[in-house]
Amino acid sequence: MPQPVTPLSADLAKKYRQQRRGALTLYGVALLLLLSIFVWVLYEQYRQEIQALETRNAARADVVTEWAKGVFAQSGQALLSIAELVQVQGIPPQDAPSSIQQVLRNRTRSVEWIDDIGIIDANGIVQASALRANLVGLDLSGSAFFKAFRDQDDRTKMVTPLYSALDDEQYYLYQARRLTRDNGEFGGIAVARISPLVFERALKRLGLSSGESIALVDSELKLIARLPPLEDPITAGWQVESPETRMMLEREADTWSLRLTSPLDQRERLFQMQWIEELPLLVVVGEDVQLQLANWRQRAGILAGVMLLIALLGAWGVRHYLNRLRFEHRLHQSEAELRISATAFQTHLGMLIADANGHVLKVNNTFTRITGYSEDELVGKSTRILNSGRHDAAFYRKLWQRVQVAGSWEGEIWSRRKNGDVFPEWLTISAVYDPQGALTHYVATMSDISESKAAEQEIHQLAFYDPLTGLANRRLFMDRMEAALKDVNRHARWGALLFIDIDNFKQINDTLGHYVGDQLLQHLARLIGQTLRETDTLARLGSDEFAVLIEGMSQSREHTAELAENIAQKLQDLIRLPVMIRGESLNVTASIGITVVNDHASSVDDYLQQADMALFQAKSSGRCALSFFDPTMQAELLARVRLENELSQALANEEWRLHYQPQVDQEGRCIGVEGLLRWQHPERGLVMPGEFIPLLESTELINPVGDWVLEAACQQLAQWAHQPGFAELSVAVNVSPLQFRQVDFVNKVESILQRTGAPSHRLKLEVTESLFVEERDDAREKMRQLKQQGVRFSLDDYGTGYSSLAYLAHLPLDQLKIDQSFVQQVIDSKANAAIVESTIALAQSLSLEIVAEGVESDAQQAWLLAHGCQAYQGFLFGQPMPLDVLEAWLRHESLAF
Numbered sequence: 020m021p022q023p024v025t026p027l028s029a030d031l032a033k034k035y036r037q038q039r040r041g042a043l044t045l046y047g048v049a050l051l052l053l054l055s056i057f058v059w060v061l062y063e064q065y066r067q068e069i070q071a072l073e074t075r076n077a078a079r080a081d082v083v084t085e086w087a088k089g090v091f092a093q094s095g096q097a098l099l100s101i102a103e104l105v106q107v108q109g110i111p112p113q114d115a116p117s118s119i120q121q122v123l124r125n126r127t128r129s130v131e132w133i134d135d136i137g138i139i140d141a142n143g144i145v146q147a148s149a150l151r152a153n154l155v156g157l158d159l160s161g162s163a164f165f166k167a168f169r170d171q172d173d174r175t176k177m178v179t180p181l182y183s184a185l186d187d188e189q190y191y192l193y194q195a196r197r198l199t200r201d202n203g204e205f206g207g208i209a210v211a212r213i214s215p216l217v218f219e220r221a222l223k224r225l226g227l228s229s230g231e232s233i234a235l236v237d238s239e240l241k242l243i244a245r246l247p248p249l250e251d252p253i254t255a256g257w258q259v260e261s262p263e264t265r266m267m268l269e270r271e272a273d274t275w276s277l278r279l280t281s282p283l284d285q286r287e288r289l290f291q292m293q294w295i296e297e298l299p300l301l302v303v304v305g306e307d308v309q310l311q312l313a314n315w316r317q318r319a320g321i322l323a324g325v326m327l328l329i330a331l332l333g334a335w336g337v338r339h340y341l342n343r344l345r346f347e348h349r350l351h352q353s354e355a356e357l358r359i360s361a362t363a364f365q366t367h368l369g370m371l372i373a374d375a376n377g378h379v380l381k382v383n384n385t386f387t388r389i390t391g392y393s394e395d396e397l398v399g400k401s402t403r404i405l406n407s408g409r410h411d412a413a414f415y416r417k418l419w420q421r422v423q424v425a426g427s428w429e430g431e432i433w434s435r436r437k438n439g440d441v442f443p444e445w446l447t448i449s450a451v452y453d454p455q456g457a458l459t460h461y462v463a464t465m466s467d468i469s470e471s472k473a474a475e476q477e478i479h480q481l482a483f484y485d486p487l488t489g490l491a492n493r494r495l496f497m498d499r500m501e502a503a504l505k506d507v508n509r510h511a512r513w514g515a516l517l518f519i520d521i522d523n524f525k526q527i528n529d530t531l532g533h534y535v536g537d538q539l540l541q542h543l544a545r546l547i548g549q550t551l552r553e554t555d556t557l558a559r560l561g562s563d564e565f566a567v568l569i570e571g572m573s574q575s576r577e578h579t580a581e582l583a584e585n586i587a588q589k590l591q592d593l594i595r596l597p598v599m600i601r602g603e604s605l606n607v608t609a610s611i612g613i614t615v616v617n618d619h620a621s622s623v624d625d626y627l628q629q630a631d632m633a634l635f636q637a638k639s640s641g642r643c644a645l646s647f648f649d650p651t652m653q654a655e656l657l658a659r660v661r662l663e664n665e666l667s668q669a670l671a672n673e674e675w676r677l678h679y680q681p682q683v684d685q686e687g688r689c690i691g692v693e694g695l696l697r698w699q700h701p702e703r704g705l706v707m708p709g710e711f712i713p714l715l716e717s718t719e720l721i722n723p724v725g726d727w728v729l730e731a732a733c734q735q736l737a738q739w740a741h742q743p744g745f746a747e748l749s750v751a752v753n754v755s756p757l758q759f760r761q762v763d764f765v766n767k768v769e770s771i772l773q774r775t776g777a778p779s780h781r782l783k784l785e786v787t788e789s790l791f792v793e794e795r796d797d798a799r800e801k802m803r804q805l806k807q808q809g810v811r812f813s814l815d816d817y818g819t820g821y822s823s824l825a826y827l828a829h830l831p832l833d834q835l836k837i838d839q840s841f842v843q844q845v846i847d848s849k850a851n852a853a854i855v856e857s858t859i860a861l862a863q864s865l866s867l868e869i870v871a872e873g874v875e876s877d878a879q880q881a882w883l884l885a886h887g888c889q890a891y892q893g894f895l896f897g898q899p900m901p902l903d904v905l906e907a908w909l910r911h912e913s914l915a916f
């Protein structure tokens with residue numbers, strides 16, 4: 020019992036893909052999260068580092084600021100004491116050094132960073148200098164800081180940016196204090212000169228960490244002091260060019276922090292800048308960012324390493340998981356495939372697995388069912404056990420070569436069942452290779468195609484063979500003809516095509532029944548087949564029509580025709596031999612049409628048509644005839660076909676006309692007319708019945724056309740019935756035997772009479788003796804029925820047939836019509852005269868009217884009258900004429916009688 024194959028491998032693959040996608044997504048999300056945390060931690064640390072740096076810088080800046088403030092507070096104190104002293108003592112004159120000079124010196128010495136102290140009077144003249152007597156008397160009234168004190172009453176003290184000293188051209192800071200007299204007036208200023216070196220020395224004492232820088236800059240961004248010290252030319256008074264710093268100065272903030280590349284040593288630093296309150300001094304503390312972030316970078320490196328490790332561990336885990344997933348998926352897939360294989364193995368196809376040596380390893384149930392061998396009987400055996408013996412060694416050699424080269428072979432092959440039956444199968448053999456490319460197995464699938472082969476054979480048989488005789492049918496015959504035409508050309512040898520038609524076969528069928536007819540056909544098929552060579556083709560094309568194709572007969576047309584004629588005669592002789600079927604001895608003959616196949620330019624249809632025409636000609640010349648195709652006959656037949664087509668359209672095109680020929684009595688008075696059919700052809704004009712009546716009869720078109728004649732004649736009778744001079748006229752019409760034999764002929768005539776209202780006793784139907792050759796009783800009965808309606812009958816063309824007089828006597832006839840061939844010879848031929856005489860006598864004895872047709876001369880009329888015939892029809896009295904001409908003629912004649 021095959022197991023259900025679920026889930027399908029497509030589902031498995033989908034599930035596997037989903038799980039794999041899930042795992043990868045989870046890993047990716049975790050990695051992203053971890054990376055985010057890592058970045059966040061690093062950023063936080065960085066931020067803290069920078070913050071710590073800023074805090075440290077600010078603290079340092081505060082220290083420097085406080086220290087600088089202290090410096091200027093001390094020197095300011097010294098200046099204050101001098102100011103108080105001057106207020107008390109006043110400014111001594113230049114030439115009288117006083118104790119004030121000493122005070123100035125003392126103060127200069129007491130505050131180590133004061134380079135010199137001087138006093139400038141209210142006019143801006145240097146009055147005293149602690150250390151530089153040469154400065155005394157110098158006029159500084161134009162200096163900015165002096166003007167500031169002189170012009171601003173409320174200014175008490177001031178520290179200047181760096182100024183270059185006039186004496187030594189060194190840069191100094193100047194700290195000044197207003198001197199006020201007792202009366203409160205401006206008394207000048209006390210000025211302390213402070214060397215920038217004092218700051219440098221002081222900063223050195225602060226001690227710098229690596230990468231740290233501390234600088235003091237004046238309000239005009241001139242460098243006062245800087246640690247670590249810079250090399251020449253960057254010394255005190257050096258103008259710091261830093262757009263960022265200038266920008267910050269312009270913002271007028273007290274303190275700020277910014278990160279920039281130092282314009283002094285080009286190292287990137289985080290700077291803390293801070294104005295020293297009330298002093299034109301800017302403290303700039305910087306820390307080398309890269310140096311300070313070294314630890315942070317180290318930590319970041321470690322963190323990145325950890326992060327990478329985690330990512331790798333995660334990747335390893337995911338990979339491991341995916342591998343496991345893949346393994347499980349393959350496992351499931353393999354299981355599913357195994358189940359599929361197991362199920363597939365048990366299919367409606369027979370399956371066999373053999374090893375590389377062709378020894379059976381396994382077969383399925385279907386194989387067992389088809390071959391009859393159980394698995395146990397086959398396992399270990401060579402697959403040759405199944406060979407049917409219908410194929411030679413070369414066949415099997417090619418088969419296995421194909422398997423080796425292409426990896427597989429498939430085709431139709433005969434095999435043998437266990438019970439010995441040979442059967443056709445559709446076999447597929449596939450070679451199986453291991454991953455190294457070595458052949459390991461063969462897998463064969465097979466299906467028993469006996470039934471489909473049989474059906475195929477049957478279909479082929481039905482499609483190409485006649486079921487009754489087993490001969491080729493028209494289709495197969497046409498194919499063979501096609502092939503033969505090619506051969507004619509290739510081998511330059513002519514052939515012949517014979518159409519054989521059994522004479523009067525229909526009669527045999529009708530009289531002896533279809534079974535006998537079939538038996539006869541089978542007998543003839545065998546007979547003809549035995550006579551012909553194997554290379555000839557015999558086919559049954561229609562009910563009793565056989566065709567024979569004989570190829571490669573001769574290189575000359577005449578010889579081919581001669582041979583074909585001999586064969587045809589031989590066949591006719593054989594067919595003529597009596598045969599016993601169902602106790603009946605049958606003698607049949609055959610007509611044969613022959614055409615020589617000599618030209619590949621003509622098509623198969625052309626040749627079939629030629630043979631058909633030849634057969635038609637043969638049959639036209641009577642039973643057991645033989646005829647060769649004649650091109651003139653072909654032209655005639657084509658004309659006939661064209662005429663047939665035109666005739667079939669004539670009724671619809673209203674091309675039929677009825678002309679009337681008068682019939683007169685011995686006085687010349689018109690006693691009736693004969694209606695004669697004419698065809699008003701659109702191109703050929705008026706066509707006489709001799710040209711078309713036979714064709715109308717052979718195509719049975721005579722029936723509808725005959726109906727039209729009857730209808731036209733009756734309508735005319737009805738019209739004349741009320742016209743004086745016409746009412747007494749009878750109208751005779753020719754009725755073909757075919758028309759008369761119609762089952763409903765009597766009904767048709769009756770209904771025409773009824774419909775038109777024609778007086779039935781004025782209608783005369785002209786019938787010929789041939790009507791009574793077959794089914795004479797039926798004819799007589801129909802005549803009798805119509806006679807009861809008043810219709811009259813005339814026996815036309817009397818004398819040309821061989822009617823039994825005894826039988827004629829029993830027919831309900833009214834008139835005998837002497838054929839014109841006798842009438843016209845009545846004067847010149849005694850024989851004809853005798854026939855006419857006896858005909859008149861017969862009519863008289865049977866009490867029949869007698870009318871002579873074809874009377875052309877007075878002598879003929881006189882003779883006829885002399886011998887008792889008193890009614891005449893002929894050109895002597897009038898030709899067949901259209902109605903209006905006839906009516907005019909009658910009026911003229913009626914005047915005459």
Ligand SMILES: Nc1nc2c(ncn2[C@@H]2O[C@H](COP(=O)(O)O[C@H]3[C@@H](O)[C@H](n4cnc5c(=O)[nH]c(N)nc54)O[C@@H]3COP(=O)(O)O)[C@@H](O)[C@H]2O)c(=O)[nH]1
Nearest residue numbers: 695696707708728753754755815872873874875892893894
């Ligand atoms: N079934 C039908 N057959 C018909 C019909 N109409 C005519 N026919 C048959 O055609 C035959 C020829 O007819 P047609 O050519 O019209 O010839 C008729 C006369 O014209 C001709 N005739 C009469 N008098 C003379 C004469 O003095 N000389 C002369 N050479 N010919 C003459 O005879 C024909 C009449 O013959 P018949 O019918 O036997 O009286 C015609 O024979 C019919 O068989 C039709 O409607 N249906």
